[in-house]
Amino acid sequence: MSEDKRKEARKRADRLRAEFKEKNKPLDWFEALYQEADGDPELIPWGGDIGAGSLGKESLKAQNSTKQNSTFHNPWAHGQARLPLLEWLDRDEQKEWLKAPNSKRLALDVGCGLGHNAVALHKAGYQVTAFDISETAVKWAARNAGQFPIEWEAQNLLKMPEGWSQRFDLVSETFTIQALYGEERELAIKALTKLVSPKGKLLIICRGRRDDEIPKTPPLPLMPSELDKIEDYGFVSTFRKEYLDNKTPANLHFVAEFTAESDKE
Numbered sequence: 001m002s003e004d005k006r007k008e009a010r011k012r013a014d015r016l017r018a019e020f021k022e023k024n025k026p027l028d029w030f031e032a033l034y035q036e037a038d039g040d041p042e043l044i045p046w047g048g049d050i051g052a053g054s055l056g057k058e059s060l061k062a063q064n065s066t067k068q069n070s071t072f073h074n075p076w077a078h079g080q081a082r083l084p085l086l087e088w089l090d091r092d093e094q095k096e097w098l099k100a101p102n103s104k105r106l107a108l109d110v111g112c113g114l115g116h117n118a119v120a121l122h123k124a125g126y127q128v129t130a131f132d133i134s135e136t137a138v139k140w141a142a143r144n145a146g147q148f149p150i151e152w153e154a155q156n157l158l159k160m161p162e163g164w165s166q167r168f169d170l171v172s173e174t175f176t177i178q179a180l181y182g183e184e185r186e187l188a189i190k191a192l193t194k195l196v197s198p199k200g201k202l203l204i205i206c207r208g209r210r211d212d213e214i215p216k217t218p219p220l221p222l223m224p225s226e227l228d229k230i231e232d233y234g235f236v237s238t239f240r241k242e243y244l245d246n247k248t249p250a251n252l253h254f255v256a257e258f259t260a261e262s263d264k265e
């Protein structure tokens with residue numbers, strides 16, 4: 001992505017976020033942004049080139065050397081799955097867990113955007129449903145990744161279909177909660193926990209900040225205390241990792257995996 005396009009994409013996002021906040025419709029700017037981009041992924045700030053949410057040099061080297069990722073790149077002119085997700089999927093514990101049952105594990109990709117992470121989950125071996133609040137994004141993702149048997153849906157995390165309650169072995173969210181504020185954010189975290197099956201996993205990959213740190217610009221990185229609260233919904237924290245990306249100054253990221261207790265509500 002060129003630096004000019006990147007700046008333009010951020011400016012559009014800032015303008016639309018403010019415009020819809022003013023209208024008291026804080027979730028509607030996502031659809032407006034995808035519509036305005038008119039099929040150009042470079043006008044989506046999280047369209048996903050190496051700079052967007054990518055990590056340090058060592059990790060990039062690992063990324064470039066994974067077979068999964070090099071094949072994954074082919075159908076996309078721009079964008080890629082989030083590296084922390086690829087690394088998490090590549091962990092031995094994860095691979096063991098994935099192949100334990102006879103049938104395929106069901107994964108839900110929350111706020112799927114242009115679909116890169118959903119494709120990575122599919123390639124790792126999950127049966128994937130991916131959704132986004134933006135109908136335009138979902139159609140775009142489905143078009144881009146049409147060769148993969150992924151179910152794409154336009155849905156709002158805050159109004160999940162009843163049939164999705166406790167349905168998914170893995171609920172994976174990357175960079176979505178951090179885009180939400182106030183009441184929507186709290187409700188969204190709670191909504192994520194409802195989707196996970198007993199003994200299933202919730203994976204959160206996000207920008208992070210220390211509890212006493214005041215963020216300057218959107219997104220609003222998650223605090224460890226926000227992640228810790230997830231245990232109150234019947235989960236145990238089973239993996240936590242911190243990353244710094246390769247920007248100056250570097251941004252902190254968290255990868256947080258929680259496992260649902262067998263009797264969670």
Ligand SMILES: C[S@@+](CC[C@H](N)C(=O)[O-])C[C@H]1O[C@@H](n2cnc3c(N)ncnc32)[C@H](O)[C@@H]1O
Pocket residue numbers: 027030031046047048082110111112113114117131132133134137155156157158173174175176179180188
């Ligand atoms: C910052 S983007 C991240 C996209 C993608 N997960 C990634 O890693 O690149 C946040 C995404 O969440 C979607 N989103 C925001 N609020 C949502 C909600 N309440 N329900 C479903 N999707 C939502 C937005 O439309 C956007 O595509």
